[in-house]
Amino acid sequence: MELIELYIQEVTRTLPEKSREDIALELQSTIEDMLPVDHTEQDVKAVLLKLGDPVTLASRYRDRPMHLIGPRYFDVYICLLKMILPIAAVISLIGLVGDNPFRDMGNTVVDAILIIIGKGISGMISTGIQVFFWLTISFAILERVDPSKDQSPLTKDLKPWTPENLKDIPNISKKKAVPMIEIFASLLGLSVFAALYFNAVNLLGVYEKRNGSLIFVTPSFNQEVLNSYWLLVSCVVIIGVLLAIYKLFLRRWTLKLALIHAIYQLLSTLTFIIIISNPDLLNPEFITYQKTLFSIDEWKTSIYWGLILISIFFAAYDSYQGFRKAKIR
Numbered sequence: 001m002e003l004i005e006l007y008i009q010e011v012t013r014t015l016p017e018k019s020r021e022d023i024a025l026e027l028q029s030t031i032e033d034m035l036p037v038d039h040t041e042q043d044v045k046a047v048l049l050k051l052g053d054p055v056t057l058a059s060r061y062r063d064r065p066m067h068l069i070g071p072r073y074f075d076v077y078i079c080l081l082k083m084i085l086p087i088a089a090v091i092s093l094i095g096l097v098g099d100n101p102f103r104d105m106g107n108t109v110v111d112a113i114l115i116i117i118g119k120g121i122s123g124m125i126s127t128g129i130q131v132f133f134w135l136t137i138s139f140a141i142l143e144r145v146d147p148s149k150d151q152s153p154l155t156k157d158l159k160p161w162t163p164e165n166l167k168d169i170p171n172i173s174k175k176k177a178v179p180m181i182e183i184f185a186s187l188l189g190l191s192v193f194a195a196l197y198f199n200a201v202n203l204l205g206v207y208e209k210r211n212g213s214l215i216f217v218t219p220s221f222n223q224e225v226l227n228s229y230w231l232l233v234s235c236v237v238i239i240g241v242l243l244a245i246y247k248l249f250l251r252r253w254t255l256k257l258a259l260i261h262a263i264y265q266l267l268s269t270l271t272f273i274i275i276i277s278n279p280d281l282l283n284p285e286f287i288t289y290q291k292t293l294f295s296i297d298e299w300k301t302s303i304y305w306g307l308i309l310i311s312i313f314f315a316a317y318d319s320y321q322g323f324r325k326a327k328i329r
Contacts, residue, residue: 003044004031010054015061023061069139071153072146077139081132086180086248088131090187090241092123116192124184176328178247186244194237200226206289218285225280229271236268258322265315272311276304 008027012020034047051057069077152160196203201223208217226233243264250257275281 003041003048004028007031007048007051007054011058011061014055014058019061068136068143070143072148073139073143073154075153075155076158077135081135084131084135085128086183088127089124089184090245090248092120092127116195117188120188120191173328176252176325178251178253180248183244183248186247187241190237190240190244194233197226197233198230205283205286218289219283220286222280222283225278226275229275232271232274236271239264239267253322253325253328255323255326258319258326261322262319265319269311269315273308276307 008024008031011027012024015023031044031047031051034050035043154160200221201219202216204221205219206217208215243260246260247257
């Protein structure tokens with residue numbers, strides 16, 4: 001009997017004080033019913049093995065679950081986590097652009113890009129941790145205040161699963177899907193571009209190494225000319241962010257998305273061509289500096305048309321890829 005008493009003691013040890021005696025009597029009766037009349041120690045061990053781990057058995061007598069989030073809400077929890085985390089990350093990146101990203105940019109364009117990327121990634125991680133923490137806490141509380149004794153898993157619409165739910169599952173080909181990394185790379189790229197464009201006078205230009213340090217000699221671009229296109233550039237950035245958010249919700253290429261994507265490529269390419277066509281775009285000091293090294297007039301026209309052709313080629317290729325993926329079944 002010693003084994004039985006120890007087993008009952010182990011089961012009731014962590015249970016509420018008021019219910020221990022009743023559960024101990026119930027368990028004692030159950031074990032005796034399972035044992036033969038002339039039982040041996042081996043019979044007792046076999047019965048206790050059948051009843052299982054005392055900790056697991058004790059959990060069945062508790063009003064509260066032993067796990068943080070049980071099977072009933074686990075799918076809903078994971079579904080919300082997958083849905084909210086990307087949205088929070090997008091909001092975090094948008095906040096980076098809106099929260100004066102030109103502060104503490106460092107001394108070179110490389111420093112600036114690294115700082116912006118670092119801020120973007122740290123912001124996404126920080127936001128992700130907060131979302132994960134509060135969502136987990138919320139579901140842990142929900143798990144414990146739920147009066148229902150039914151532990152059947154719920155679907156994302158908080159209803160029991162039925163075969164009808166299969167109709168709501170999208171059948172997305174991997175070749176047709178929009179990868180999450182592509183969306184975040186696009187958002188991060190827009191953040192870096194906006195930060196560099198509106199702070200080009202301090203970051204983009206000629207650097208010289210003097211006394212072991214990299215010194216900014218002269219900016220490449222005329223900031224006043226760049227700022228004169230602020231509305232057009234802002235529209236390109238904002239539409240780019242909205243397009244990335246749209247891709248985030250859609251998560252697959254459709255003809256509608258491919259068309260919007262192509263229009264955006266056309267808009268951004270035209271904006272690029274309009275800006276680089278401005279004869280005052282380059283800073284006069286930068287042109288003078290370049291003329292001391294080589295004759296800039298000889299290759300200026302070639303670079304101009306080269307940049308235009310390259311931008312048109314990549315915009316056309318990107319648009320074609322969008323339509324190609326949209327037609328995949």
